[in-house]
Amino acid sequence: YDVSLLHVYKFFSDRPEGRARAVTRCYDKISTIPTPAGRRSARGDVIDNYVDVIAGHANFTVGHVNFTAKRVDSFANSVDTFANSVDIIGDSFDPISGRAGNGVVLQEAKETRFFAETTTSLKNNNHVKHLLLILSCCILPVASFAQGSFKKDILFLSSEALGGRAPGGQEDSIARQWIAARFAGAGLSPLPGHASHEQAFEVITRYWYDARLALPGEEAPAFVHHEDFQVIRHGEQDSLSLECVFIGDGVGEILPVVEGKAVIRYSRPLPASLGGRGKRAGMDDLVAAGAKAIIHVHSPGIPISEREFRSPGGGSYPVTTLTLLASNLKYFVDERHARRYDSLLTVPGCLPAAAPAGKRVELVVKRHEERVTTANVTGIKRGTTGRVMIIGAHHDHLGRDKVTGERFPGANDNASGVAMLLELAERYKGVTTACDLVFVAFGCEERGIRGSRYFVENLPVDKEKIAVMINLDMLGDLRDDTLYHAGYHRDFQPFLEKAVGQTGIALQEKDCGLSDQVHFMTRGIPTLFFCTGGQERFKQWHTTGDREELVNYEGMARIARLLDDVIAALDDAER
Numbered sequence: 303y304d305v306s307l308l309h310v311y312k313f314f315s316d317r318p319e320g321r322a323r324a325v326t327r328c329y330d331k332i333s334t335i336p337t338p339a340g341r342r343s344a345r346g347d348v349i350d351n352y353v354d355v356i357a358g359h360a361n362f363t364v365g366h367v368n369f370t371a372k373r374v375d376s377f378a379n380s381v382d383t384f385a386n387s388v389d390i391i392g393d394s395f396d397p398i399s400g401r402a403g404n405g406v407v408l409q410e411a412k413e414t415r416f417f418a419e420t421t422t423s424l425k426n427n428n429h430v431k432h433l434l435l436i437l438s439c440c441i442l443p444v445a446s447f448a449q450g451s452f453k454k455d456i457l458f459l460s461s462e463a464l465g466g467r468a469p470g471g472q473e474d475s476i477a478r479q480w481i482a483a484r485f486a487g488a489g490l491s492p493l494p495g496h497a498s499h500e501q502a503f504e505v506i507t508r509y510w511y512d513a514r515l516a517l518p519g520e521e522a523p524a525f526v527h528h529e530d531f532q533v534i535r536h537g538e539q540d541s542l543s544l545e546c547v548f549i550g551d552g553v554g555e556i557l558p559v560v561e562g563k564a565v566i567r568y569s570r571p572l573p574a575s576l577g578g579r580g581k582r583a584g585m586d587d588l589v590a591a592g593a594k595a596i597i598h599v600h601s602p603g604i605p606i607s608e609r610e611f612r613s614p615g616g617g618s619y620p621v622t623t624l625t626l627l628a629s630n631l632k633y634f635v636d637e638r639h640a641r642r643y644d645s646l647l648t649v650p651g652c653l654p655a656a657a658p659a660g661k662r663v664e665l666v667v668k669r670h671e672e673r674v675t676t677a678n679v680t681g682i683k684r685g686t687t688g689r690v691m692i693i694g695a696h697h698d699h700l701g702r703d704k705v706t707g708e709r710f711p712g713a714n715d716n717a718s719g720v721a722m723l724l725e726l727a728e729r730y731k732g733v734t735t736a737c738d739l740v741f742v743a744f745g746c747e748e749r750g751i752r753g754s755r756y757f758v759e760n761l762p763v764d765k766e767k768i769a770v771m772i773n774l775d776m777l778g779d780l781r782d783d784t785l786y787h788a789g790y791h792r793d794f795q796p797f798l799e800k801a802v803g804q805t806g807i808a809l810q811e812k813d814c815g816l817s818d819q820v821h822f823m824t825r826g827i828p829t830l831f832f833c834t835g836g837q838e839r840f841k842q843w844h845t846t847g848d849r850e851e852l853v854n855y856e857g858m859a860r861i862a863r864l865l866d867d868v869i870a871a872l873d874d875a876e877r
Contacts (some may be wrong), residue, residue, distance in 0.1 A: 364425045449855035451728075452721040452862075455484075456778070459697070459717035460850045466709040467748045468701025469505055470674025477697055481679040481720065481743045488727040490681025490741060493762040500677040503756040505746050508672040511536060514665045515624075522633040530627050536669045537595065537622035543664050544594055547636045549656040550643045551576070552583040556656040562590030564663045566634055569598040569625065575647045589621055595665060597634070600625040622667055634661060671836070676745040677755045680762075683730055683739040689876040690763045691737040691869070692724060693817055694754065695719030695774040696747030700844060713850040714834075715843060716747070718778030718858060725862055726869070736876040737769055739869075744818045747775075754818035758825055769876055770794075772869070773819035777844075779834040780807075780857025785864070786835060788813035792828035801867030805860050832865065 388734040458480065465473040511533040516524040525531055544564040549556040554569045565588055572582060588596055627834065631640065639657040646654040648763050679697065697720050699712030711717075720743055727741045740763065744753035770792065772799070785807050787798065802809050814836035819829040834857070837843040842852065 312822070318555070403509055416653075438569065440805050446459045449859050451725055452513060452718070452849075452855055452858045453854075455480075455721035455724055456713055456717045456850050456853055459720060460711035460713040460848075462709060466701040467565075467697065467699040469676040469698050469749065470507060471701070474676055474698065474745070478677055478679050478743070481697060481864045482681075484724045485679065485681035485727060485741060488681070488683075488724075489731045490683055490727060493680045493740070494681050496680070499679050501680050501757065501760070501762075502675055502677040503745070503753070504673045504675050505749065505752050506671050507674050507749070509739075510670050512668045512670065514666045515625075516635060517661055518664055520633065520661060525630065529596075530624045530630050533622070533667055534598075534623070534855055535623040536667050539622070540619050540668060541664075541666045542595055543662060545658070546597075546634055546661050546663055546782060547656055547658055548639060548643070549583070550654055551558060553581065554654060556583060557587060557591040559656045559658070560588055562594055562824070564595040564597060564665070565593045566597045566626070566631075569600050572646055585623075593621060595622045595624075595663075597624070597663075598625045599628050599631050601628045616672075617744065622665060624665075634663065636660065658768050665738075667771075676753070678745050678757050679743040680757075681741050682821060683727075683735070683741075685735040685739065687736045687876055688767060689737045689870060690740060690768045691735075691876075692740045692742060692768060692771040692822075693723060693869070694742040694744055694771065695723040696745070696818055697743040697752065698745050698748055698753070700748055703846065710844065710846055711849050713744075713853055714778040714840060715776045716774075717850075718776060718853060719774040722774050722777050722858065722862060722865070726865060729862075729866055730869075735873050737873050738763070751816060751818060751820055755821045758821040758827075765825070765827065768827050768828055769823075769870060770872055771819060771822040772865075773817055773822075773829065773831045774865075775814070775817045775857060776833050776835065776840060777861055778853035778855075779840050780854045780861060781834070781839075782808075784808050784834075785809050785861060786812040786814050786833050788809050788819075790819075790823045790829045791826060792830075794828075794830050797868055797871040800871050801864050804867060806865045807860055807864050832861070 317666045361471075388616070459467065459477055463473070463784050464477055465471070467473055467477050478500060485499050490499070493501070512529070513527045513531070515527070515531050516522075518586055528811070544562070546566055547559055547563040548566045549560065550568060551570070551572055583591075585596065626634070635657070643654045643657065646652050676698070699715065699717075700710040703711050722742060723741055727739075730739055742754075742757060744757065746756065748753040751856070787794075787809055788811060789795075798809055813831065814833035816832075817831065819831045823829045834840070834854075840848075843846040
């Protein structure tokens with residue numbers, strides 16, 4: 303199935319002999335080329351029986367693709383990364399049509415827009431060294447939701463060749479362009495203000511700190527980052543020189559003395575000797591009181607939850623935060639103060655006060671980041687009223703296991719949602735609707751729901767005109783005829799009741815977890831979320847076992863009919 307990583311670069315309509323003759327000539331040529339041992343030699347089998355995966359439903363035209371020579375070159379250079387896993391026969395290929403190995407007849411050449419990049423770099427035995435990227439996308443009428451329609455997309459998106467669809471890589475780009483091609487074939491236009499179907503954005507995939515901690519003028523060792531101390535959060539300044547104050551467990555009247563200081567406190571659970579006396583000052587209390595840095599004294603064996611360093615709104619506190627190994631506390635705080643503090647804890651009714659440490663700390667922190675560019679893939683079908691309905695599903699997944707290199711296929715999560723999104727886009731091709739239908743395949747959902755956040759923060763439509771946002775996540779595991787849904791900011795029950803009777807699916811109200819609907823919901827936009835079950839139900843969630851063969855295609859076809867009815871009912875209400 304390595305051969306099914308297929309892509310398009312060059313339009314072949316300018317061939318003098320025409321598409322049909324060019325295809326026939328190239329197809330016949332392939333059958334004469336010897337195959338290596340262990341490979342199938344039949345014409346269709348040379349390209350593998352999964353080539354029909356990419357015989358899709360898109361009218362992949364030059365106007366929609368608009369690949370520039372620069373972009374072609376960048377893909378040509380990076381295609382070598384797949385060369386070791388691909389062995390395609392031939393000395394130079396044109397587009398291929400005809401009959402795939404499994405007997406599925408591809409659309410006639412006259413109905414197909416062929417694209418290809420011919421490769422002439424050969425191995426000694428005439429095998430092409432580089433990966434031949436071919437995509438032939440066809441226009442197929444949608445009369446109903448066929449199970450095979452979903453399978454084409456899920457097989458492709460969850461394939462080994464797409465490597466788990468981690469944001470920012472070559473595989474991510476191929477997946478996005480596949481979706482963009484299908485959107486174009488469904489007659490969707492780029493969103494207002496966008497030249498293409500992509501809404502690009504940057505994400506931080508990794509960050510780390512270089513840091514130096516010192517006590518100038520004190521007899522102290524050279525503290526080693528990651529051994530003696532660990533930076534947890536980077537504040538607003540890279541370099542700090544601050545007076546220290548020791549607040550112990552952070553109970554009692556300690557806030558008046560922390561302003562402008564480096565606050566040293568224990569990260570341990572409150573001692574039982576306190577007997578419930580007092581309340582520990584939290585991070586938000588210390589920041590509000592003016593602390594400039596917070597040093598948590600950490601004892602080995604006592605885990606520190608990163609949640610402790612998060613603000614109530616979910617962001618980072620604007621102060622530098624670090625942990626310090628407990629054995630190093632003696633260099634920052636006079637041991638007499640520490641012993642006195644611990645002894646006072648045992649006195650009934652006593653809450654020890656904060657103690658000035660009498661020392662200054664110098665801290666230099668430099669944050670480094672790795673960023674990648676990914677994109678939401680978007681398309682719009684215009685309606686008649688100016689009202690807007692957004693239908694979305696995230697296209698990314700987890701990539702590969704960092705230790706074993708094994709891919710996370712993400713067939714259910716969320717190739718199934720993308721396949722449903724694409725079929726719905728096809729369904730409404732040429733259909734008059736009241737609402738503008740905006741289809742969005744969100745990027746980077748698995749790493750912080752960032753694609754939908756970027757979309758909401760840069761809404762290409764008037765927020766007040768949005769009638770509903772429908773999110774599709776993990777729709778490939780229908781069991782017991784039960785589909786879960788959750789609605790916010792609008793009563794969706796009448797629309798659901800109207801649709802459910804015709805499919806035999808039982809709708810159960812349950813929010814299956816955080817997904818792309820969240821950022822719409824928090825902005826007050828009506829949202830409707832559909833899912834066949836979260837991680838507690840789908841045990842292969844975020845594992846390498848989330849594979850295509852587990853997908854319930856019959857269930858997906860039934861869900862599609864239900865969603866079609868729900869969308870139609872919601873659209874009718876806007877007329």
